[in-house]
Amino acid sequence: xxxxxxxxxxxxxxxxxxxxxxxxxxxxxxxxxxxxxxxxxxxxxxxxxxxxxxxxxxxxxxxxxxxxxxxxxxxxxxxxxxxxxxxxx
Numbered sequence: 001x002x003x004x005x006x007x008x009x010x011x012x013x014x015x016x017x018x019x020x021x022x023x024x025x026x027x028x029x030x031x032x033x034x035x036x037x038x039x040x041x042x043x044x045x046x047x048x049x050x051x052x053x054x055x056x057x058x059x060x061x062x063x064x065x066x067x068x069x070x071x072x073x074x075x076x077x078x079x080x081x082x083x084x085x086x087x088x089x
Contacts, residue, residue, distance in 0.1 A: 056082045
């Protein structure tokens with residue numbers, strides 16, 4: 001009985017993790033002076049282009065204030081939607 005509960009809890013946790021948004025992958029980071037950080041990020045859309053059979057991504061840029069403890073006060077702008085990585089680089 002205890003093993004069934006553990007399996008059920010593990011299954012529910014797996015569904016909870018799988019329902020979250022896909023991660024954003026940092027592709028480039030540059031320092032703009034001593035106080036700003038520029039970052040480029042890509043995130044999968046979970047869709048496939050039917051003509052090329054390639055996975056589609058969103059491309060966004062983010063500018064953050066750089067502090068001693070890390071990046072804060074970030075402003076993100078989505079630049080491109082539904083693109084393949086080869087078309088950007």
